[in-house]
Amino acid sequence: MVIESIDLYHISQRLVTPFVTSFGREEERQCLILSLHSGDYTGWGECVATVAPGYSYETVTTAWHVLTDFLIPAVLGRDIGEPEDMSGWLTFVRGHPLAKASLDAAAWDMIAKRDGLSLAKKLAGPYQTPARDRVEVGVSIGIQPSIDKTLAIIEDYLGKGYRRIKLKIRPGFDLGLARAARQSFSDTQIMLDANSAYTLEDAPIFQAMDELDLLMLEQPLDHDDIFDHSRLRSLISTPLCLDESIHSANHARYAIAIGACDIINIKPARVGGWTEARHVHDICFEVGMPVWCGGMLETGIGRAAQLALAALPGFTMPGDISATERYYVSDIATPDFVLNPEDSTIEVPAGLGLGVTVDMDRLSEVTLRREHFLA
Numbered sequence: 001m002v003i004e005s006i007d008l009y010h011i012s013q014r015l016v017t018p019f020v021t022s023f024g025r026e027e028e029r030q031c032l033i034l035s036l037h038s039g040d041y042t043g044w045g046e047c048v049a050t051v052a053p054g055y056s057y058e059t060v061t062t063a064w065h066v067l068t069d070f071l072i073p074a075v076l077g078r079d080i081g082e083p084e085d086m087s088g089w090l091t092f093v094r095g096h097p098l099a100k101a102s103l104d105a106a107a108w109d110m111i112a113k114r115d116g117l118s119l120a121k122k123l124a125g126p127y128q129t130p131a132r133d134r135v136e137v138g139v140s141i142g143i144q145p146s147i148d149k150t151l152a153i154i155e156d157y158l159g160k161g162y163r164r165i166k167l168k169i170r171p172g173f174d175l176g177l178a179r180a181a182r183q184s185f186s187d188t189q190i191m192l193d194a195n196s197a198y199t200l201e202d203a204p205i206f207q208a209m210d211e212l213d214l215l216m217l218e219q220p221l222d223h224d225d226i227f228d229h230s231r232l233r234s235l236i237s238t239p240l241c242l243d244e245s246i247h248s249a250n251h252a253r254y255a256i257a258i259g260a261c262d263i264i265n266i267k268p269a270r271v272g273g274w275t276e277a278r279h280v281h282d283i284c285f286e287v288g289m290p291v292w293c294g295g296m297l298e299t300g301i302g303r304a305a306q307l308a309l310a311a312l313p314g315f316t317m318p319g320d321i322s323a324t325e326r327y328y329v330s331d332i333a334t335p336d337f338v339l340n341p342e343d344s345t346i347e348v349p350a351g352l353g354l355g356v357t358v359d360m361d362r363l364s365e366v367t368l369r370r371e372h373f374l375a
Contacts, residue, residue, distance in 0.1 A: 043110025104273025161341025300333025
């Protein structure tokens, strides 16, 4: 399949409610949407870089630059046989995994359609266990103005059927919140996400949380640290999860080798795409390391691709792939993803490729700029 043309869109959609983390506050969600075209086939991908360099050094502005000036010219006109080919073509650019992931995802979507498969089945090809039809999910709650407000939001989401709650924390809004949440919801799976806001000197805070029977503590220390996490892990009994520190399958190997974590959050965009994300999955699966799929406030395009990944056999913990209504009133892809309140799951798309249809009128409404590239 020759990649004949590529379309790149810079979009902005308003979130249902502002999302606040230790990085800052988001009310409008900007990202890049990309489509590959070959004959009658189109593949869609999403670059989840945000306006500010908080979670990642990449932003929508830098991703647009890297895609338009380097990555897209490198793949236009090339003959792609399998999705894995794409990642090999992009290695000449150091870093910029979020930008690369959008091309990687679009390649997987396009070639799965060519092969008459859903993305979940295409990804599951090497495994004896078929992809699951439904994936267990949780909900992530941003930092709120007060503990009472947070508790009210938790109660609301539990009422909607979510069984796993993730709470964002930051210094000064952590232990008290965790204690209140556990006291109010004694049987709920609760985890905390620190987004790299702490240092090893803060270990006493996390030691005090050990009595709360938390599902996990996610990424408390620096975004590029593995070693100090291994030291913290020996000081606490709460399972320790790495997110930002795992940039590749090699980083997963390093973390496992030195005992830096108990769990790994696999965000495909963070590791450069679905090809590398499957490699991370395989390394963890081989040694029995639990993994789950993290989220970045994706549109329906990115959410469909996440669900396909999370259907692989190694994903044994609820992911951050909440229902569409959690984030957007009107999204750019249909159908919406809906939570089953009976078991806190979302259906994995079974249609060809991503299994969603991009609403071109809605995409046009939210597009800030667009560029078309022809081979």
